[in-house]
Amino acid sequence: MAVRIDTRYTERFVTKEQVSAMQPRIASAHEQLHSGTGLGNDFIGWLNLPTDYDKEEFARIKQAAAKIRSDSDVLVVIGIGGSYLGARAAIEYLKSPNYNLATNGGPQIFFSGCNISSDALNELFMLCEGKRVSVNMISKSGTTTEPAIAFRAFKKYMEERYGKDGARERIYCTTDRAKGTLKALATTEGYETFVVPDNVGGRFSVLTAVGLLPIAAAGVDIDKLMEGARLAQNELCDTDIEKNPCYKYAAVRNALYEAGFSTELLVSYEPAFQMMNEWWKQLYGESEGKDTKGIFPASAIFSTDLHSLGQYIQDGARILFETVCVFDQPKQQRVIEDDPANVDGLNFLTGMTMDEVNKKAFAGTVLAHVDGGVPNIALNIDTWSESDLGYLIYFFEKACAISGYVLGVNPFNQPGVEAYKKNMFALLGKPGYESQKAELEARLAE
Ligand code: PA5
Numbered sequence: 001m002a003v004r005i006d007t008r009y010t011e012r013f014v015t016k017e018q019v020s021a022m023q024p025r026i027a028s029a030h031e032q033l034h035s036g037t038g039l040g041n042d043f044i045g046w047l048n049l050p051t052d053y054d055k056e057e058f059a060r061i062k063q064a065a066a067k068i069r070s071d072s073d074v075l076v077v078i079g080i081g082g083s084y085l086g087a088r089a090a091i092e093y094l095k096s097p098n099y100n101l102a103t104n105g106g107p108q109i110f111f112s113g114c115n116i117s118s119d120a121l122n123e124l125f126m127l128c129e130g131k132r133v134s135v136n137m138i139s140k141s142g143t144t145t146e147p148a149i150a151f152r153a154f155k156k157y158m159e160e161r162y163g164k165d166g167a168r169e170r171i172y173c174t175t176d177r178a179k180g181t182l183k184a185l186a187t188t189e190g191y192e193t194f195v196v197p198d199n200v201g202g203r204f205s206v207l208t209a210v211g212l213l214p215i216a217a218a219g220v221d222i223d224k225l226m227e228g229a230r231l232a233q234n235e236l237c238d239t240d241i242e243k244n245p246c247y248k249y250a251a252v253r254n255a256l257y258e259a260g261f262s263t264e265l266l267v268s269y270e271p272a273f274q275m276m277n278e279w280w281k282q283l284y285g286e287s288e289g290k291d292t293k294g295i296f297p298a299s300a301i302f303s304t305d306l307h308s309l310g311q312y313i314q315d316g317a318r319i320l321f322e323t324v325c326v327f328d329q330p331k332q333q334r335v336i337e338d339d340p341a342n343v344d345g346l347n348f349l350t351g352m353t354m355d356e357v358n359k360k361a362f363a364g365t366v367l368a369h370v371d372g373g374v375p376n377i378a379l380n381i382d383t384w385s386e387s388d389l390g391y392l393i394y395f396f397e398k399a400c401a402i403s404g405y406v407l408g409v410n411p412f413n414q415p416g417v418e419a420y421k422k423n424m425f426a427l428l429g430k431p432g433y434e435s436q437k438a439e440l441e442a443r444l445a446e
Helices: 016-020 023-035 055-071 085-094 120-128 145-168 181-189 211-218 221-236 245-258 271-288 310-315 352-370 386-407 415-428 435-445
Strands: 002-005 074-078 107-112 134-137 171-175 192-195 261-266 296-301 318-328 376-381
Touching: 002 107, 002 134, 016 085, 016 245, 023 245, 023 386, 023 415, 055 192, 055 211, 055 221, 074 120, 074 145, 085 107, 085 271, 085 386, 107 120, 107 145, 134 145, 134 211, 145 171, 145 181, 145 245, 145 271, 171 181, 171 211, 171 376, 181 192, 211 221, 245 318, 245 376, 245 386, 271 296, 271 318, 271 386, 310 352, 318 352, 352 376, 376 386, 415 435
Parallel strands: 074 107, 074 134, 134 171, 171 192, 261 296, 261 318, 318 376
Antiparallel strands: 002 376
16 A cells, blocks of 8 residues: 555554544444445545546646646646645645746746735736746635635736737636536636536545646646545555554544544655645644534644744643654655765764655654654655555545544534634625624724
8 A cells, every 4th residue: 555554653642442442433434434324425526536537527637737838837826725725735745845946847836816915916926927827716616705806816917918818718717517606707708617526625626627737737647646546545445444544544543532632743754745734734624623623733844843843742732643744765865975074073974865864853753752742643655656646645535534424523514614704704894794794893893
């Protein structure tokens, strides 16, 4: 299996018996998920997506990506939450966090509409200056405020630069198959559209057009990405937690949660994993954090954050456990050079690879954190390939769904994210929210 789990550093905190006691709950969660009888069962399209996807659309995604690569220096991807995190995570993971500085002939890819910052939007227009631009607007609902504001600005910009006909050739919309404002707008304007399937929620949508178009535009082989996810779909079905690392992960994290460890830190020793952390945080936070329950998802990149969060992790409130994503090898090795003068006293490292040092940092940190009271799960990942990333994405999605059912929540809704939007709309004077406006303003004035 492309992802393997090592839970030996949790055994001091939850016994083998406590983990085994999860087995029936995992089996029941599996049954609910696979029979489609669990909560939120109208949003489980991601479960069979690696085999059951629209092949005609998949071919169109590859064509559109090839066109973008041939006629654009910049692709602006507009979306928020599940409509951008997966694509950004995959591009940084497979290419580099510095992909835009060395695109190897592909377009630079900038993400917009994931905040309401005028500085960020204005800077992006500056970055587009003198470059050939395409836009991929992604919104399932079509009404999300952040991307809608950015798209309003980019639509105007594209029409001014290229004319209405030219803009039409360069704007791609990924949205609902039939309904919503974005779908209606795309139909009126004649933009090429791609579909967010009805039964796939935003945070589970990276292997649909939502993620695949920007990822393919970055030059990634999306066939291989799907191939890895397919492998995971086939392999991660055994209900026996000792044979299925995905279900073992769900079992151990729930056992830790019930033993009082309420915050999970997803950790990697590779900066290219940073946006995967962000994608994972949305996936788990939005899926599990409800009904006053759920593990709080946090993240860190080590050893970087050992110099900022390390003190807290070692010595702070004992609510943390870590899940460390460990790669067998880096993408490229680098050997530490000799310094005949040994001015820094580091000649004991001469000839070692940086990865050997990184792995020793990991080993030393695990022991220290476990001694400090922080359980550690390791997820061992074979390679940085497209296929292994596809596997890892599916692994996390399935473990999340199973975990949610074990926790007793609906892992596929997100009622809580509406609260801030209602207040914001009322304060902005959106029609229909008049009655709340006065009350909110009075509270703010208190
Ligand atoms: O997971 C989710 O459903 C959310 O994070 C959405 O992806 C996010 O709010 C964006 O929604 P939309 O694609 O409708 O603009």
